[in-house]
Amino acid sequence: xxxxxxxxxxxxxxxxxxxxLLATIGRYLEWLVPSQSHAFLAEISKFMExxxxxxxVLLLTMLFFSSLAFSVLEKAMAxxxxxxxxGEQRHFLTSALLPYCFVVLLGVALLAVTIVSxxxxxxxxxxxxxxxxxxxxxxxxxxxxYLVALGAEVCILTAIYLVMPVGRxxxxxxxxxxxxxxxIWEVIRHLLVWFFTTLSKASVVYGPLATAVVAMxxxxxxxxxxxxxxxxxxxxxxxxxxxxxxxxxxxxxGTARGH
Numbered sequence: 001x002x003x004x005x006x007x008x009x010x011x012x013x014x015x016x017x018x019x020x021l022l023a024t025i026g027r028y029l030e031w032l033v034p035s036q037s038h039a040f041l042a043e044i045s046k047f048m049e050x051x052x053x054x055x056x057v058l059l060l061t062m063l064f065f066s067s068l069a070f071s072v073l074e075k076a077m078a079x080x081x082x083x084x085x086x087g088e089q090r091h092f093l094t095s096a097l098l099p100y101c102f103v104v105l106l107g108v109a110l111l112a113v114t115i116v117s118x119x120x121x122x123x124x125x126x127x128x129x130x131x132x133x134x135x136x137x138x139x140x141x142x143x144x145x146y147l148v149a150l151g152a153e154v155c156i157l158t159a160i161y162l163v164m165p166v167g168r169x170x171x172x173x174x175x176x177x178x179x180x181x182x183x184i185w186e187v188i189r190h191l192l193v194w195f196f197t198t199l200s201k202a203s204v205v206y207g208p209l210a211t212a213v214v215a216m217x218x219x220x221x222x223x224x225x226x227x228x229x230x231x232x233x234x235x236x237x238x239x240x241x242x243x244x245x246x247x248x249x250x251x252x253x254g255t256a257r258g259h
Contacts, residue, residue: 009044012111016118024114028149033218034192039211070099070164073226077165080230083238090166098163105159113152120145150186154178157226161233173233181229188221 012021022041029037074095120141157178162169196202196214203210 012107012114015111016114020118020121021114024117025110027117027145028113030193032222033211033215034189034196040215066099066103067096070102071095073160074098074164076227077230080227080234081165081167081237083234084165084167102160102163106156109152109156113148116148117145120148150182153182153185157181157229160226161230165230165233169233173236176236177229177233180232181225184228185222185225188225192218192221 009018009021009025022045025044026037026041029040033040074090123141154175155178158171158174161174161177162171202214206213
């Protein structure tokens, strides 16, 4: 995750001002690693000072670990969707290119969210005047930024559920899995923020390793929810097959005797 973030910042800093880009990433990092976004931003800022020296190393690291992570995810999806025909297989070249396509997709999504967030931040500083009354748009802009992030998360999860399983997944099933995983993660994320800011002693127990421990814990929960959404889709597919089998007319008696 860290190599992807650093490379994304290095690439997008040519299109967007670095300070605004880091502010946007910090806002949405709080969704992924609750209460630890400042530590991640500090590390990203250090790498940005030596972008030329670490760029190639980070690129190779990201390519290797993204390929490894998506390979594990693809195998997990194969287990979850084991009810499908065993003869359905994905071409090796498709499996090899899929991780890098998703990395590019995440970079494009990050750029789009950054541009939208900058536009909404600009709106937040404005006021609306109507018949002598003045309303600040800060609250509206904050709500829209939250909804944009929520929608981006749903779209990314839906895309994963559409592409990662071998075979065709219906759009409504993938959207249902993406929405369910996103809503559950939102509840857990708020609980994690409350826990790490009030009750947790992770910084005392783990010291400098606290950020890594919290990040791995959050990522483990996120990965579990990702697979949970896929399991929901698989269950819906099984229920749909059972309904189709029950609704199918029985074979005619003459046809059965002929066989």
